[in-house]
Amino acid sequence: MTGASGFLGGALARRLVGDGEMDVSVLVRRSSNLTDLGDTSKLTLVYGDLTDRDSLVEATRGVDVVFHSAARVDERGVREQFWDENVRATADLLEASRRNGVSRFVFISSPSALMEYDGGDQIDVDETIPYPSRYLNLYSETKAAAERLVLEANGTDLITCALRPRAIWGAGDRSGPIVRLLAKASEGSLPDISGGKDVYASLCHVDNIVDACVRAASSDQVGGRPYYIADAETTNVWEFVGVVSRMFGFAPPSRRPDPRVLAAVVAVAEQIWRVPYVAKRWSPPLSRYVIALMTRSATFDTGAARRDLGYLPMVGRDEGLAAFKAWVDEQGGLAELARPLR
Secondary structure (H helix, E strand, C coil), X not given: CECCCCHHHHHHHHHHHHHCCCCEEEEECCCCCCHHXXXXXXXXXXXXXXXXXXXXXXXXXXXXXXXXXXXCCCCCCCHHHHHHHHHHHHHHHHHHXXXXXXXXXXXXXXXXXXCECCCXXXXXXXXXXXXXXXXXXXXXXXXXXXXXXXXXXXXXCCEEEEEEECCEECCCCCCCHHHHHHHHHXXXXXCCCCCCCCCEXXXXXXXXXXXXXXXXXXXXXXXXXXXXXXCCCCEEHHHHHHHHHXXXXXXXXXXXXXXXXXXHHHHHHHHHCCCHHHHCCCCCCCCHHHHHHHHCCEEECCHHHHHHHCCCCCCCHHHHHHXXXXXXXXXXXXXXXXXXXX
């Protein structure tokens, strides 16, 4: 497994250990913080990273199923870094899996890989939607390229599939999009860029995507296929931000900037972030990608996952929010949780 020190990977590792049906090996850096994994004595730790081919070979030795969730996610970085960590690393992991006789490869992809640069709303789309002709950013482009490699690698000896959750959320999330949004909202620095319209999204609770991963590892129907994975509820994004803001005791975003000003800020940022020195060190304060996520509706038909995985969401919104609130309180509150993100 890759990505075990992250939010989703950690939750998946704990689930697999708890199920007790698999011996679990995880690829981690020696510098990785493994606190959230709990008792690591039940895990086999393989030290390395995605750009170290030898460690990928070692991590797949004696393994039946590979879960690949690690990736360069945020917008900090240059093209070479994104291609090395998201595309070449996936190709190397697939090759290592073939060499070592891995039988199943479950890749965590993203709906961002299907978002057009100049696109609009995507309502109840399914897996027949084509890849974009132009991508929003390097993350979207490289996740799409990696997904294609995974699906094309499917065969009789190595069965592959890709799962596409959006905005994974829930207890245990220290740096995901929901936490980042709430951190900005709590500081009063998150503007309402909805333009006054309703924006809908299919979010995905962490326990729901974890269950889909486990199901994908054993289903006979998944070979070479992508699947949207989502919560049962369709979320009104800005209404959701308001509900959760009030749940944590602060006012929801109300400042509505002029769209022309936002466009100008993005245009300037795009020029500045072409400079490698800047791009390698910081994420842009605002980007075309972030605006698209917050202003375009994106809802997904999960019928294929129900058909081939037997997927049904395990956790509903109210239950998930209650558990998330309790966990954040245990961490010392939202301000304390968000401190490392500043």
